[in-house]
Amino acid sequence: MGAQLDYPTMKEVFRRFAEANPHPEGELEHVNAFTLLVAVALSAQATDVGVNKATRALWPVADTPQKMLALGEEGLTHHIKSIGLYRTKAKNVIALSRLLVERFDGQVPSSRAALVSLPGVGRKTANVVLNMGWGHPAQAVDTHIFRVGNRSGICPGKDVDAVERAIEDNVPVEFQRHAHHWLILHGRYICTARKPRCADCLIRDLCRYEEKTA
Known part of the structure; x- marks a missing residue:
């Protein structure tokens, strides 16, 4: 488990996520x-x-x-x-x-x-x-968020409850609403478990993962 990113770095991480995907959505289909x-x-x-x-x-x-x-x-x-x-x-x-x-x-x-x-x-x-x-800024921590949070230093924690608290305590308030969606999508498609696509990562220079792939 790595150290928590500092506030200016966190703000830049989520600024980039928001710029790339202003309105992230979950992928489960529903009507109400x-x-x-x-x-x-x-x-x-x-x-x-x-x-x-x-x-x-x-x-x-x-x-x-x-x-x-x-x-x-x-x-x-x-x-x-x-x-x-x-x-x-x-x-x-x-x-x-x-x-x-x-x-x-x-x-x-x-x-x-x-x-x-x-x-x-x-x-x-x-x-x-x-x-x-x-529309509440609640943080649903799954395996993707747990992995991304600990690898990157965005929201490190020894268990899902600790990672949830790290998001609530450290993600700038203006990004809280969509934070878990950005992190899930990042973990699902970029920061994957076995072969993370570090070359395609928009926060590569801010991430604290020491084993970045080429």
């Missing part, structure tokens, strides 16, 4: 806050591509908690059987849909505490929904 919540829950130990392929036929028939309950667990299983752990995920999605109807009038809540009270929804999923669904 409920389908976003379900998509993120389904994406655990699965790829966004795989989830999108499964949900393109699901959203037209189940884009609200009420419609999801009407579809039922078996109906949902039919749609998502190509996704890993689909049976457990189907149970969780039906259960969270029922709780949304019973406790939240069918609406996706905008508080982290309420979101994590739902079956199959952890802190990372809640943060994605808060950020993408409600």
Whole structure:
């Protein structure tokens, strides 16, 4: 785990990210806050591509908690059987849909505490929904962000909670809203796990990774 970049360097890092991609977006397809919540829950130990392929036929028939309950667990299983752990995920999605109807009038809540009270929804999923669904500067730390944060010095930490705090504490406030999207995309396409594309990296000169590739 490397040292945290200083504030001027951090500001330049995110200035470059913002200049290159002013309006970054997540890659999970959804049509509203409920389908976003379900998509993120389904994406655990699965790829966004795989989830999108499964949900393109699901959203037209189940884009609200009420419609999801009407579809039922078996109906949902039919749609998502190509996704890993689909049976457990189907149970969780039906259960969270029922709780949304019973406790939240069918609406996706905008508080982290309420979101994590739902079956199959952890802190990372809640943060994605808060950020993408409600516009909150919440930071959803995945393996990409953890790797990029520690390699570069942008947001080092020994675990995902520490990396999340490092983003919240050190990323300039004007970049907080999109910080996790920039970092995820950077890790997914440039700062990859095995062969990082350092030659194509727009923050190569600012990054503290000592084993940069040619």
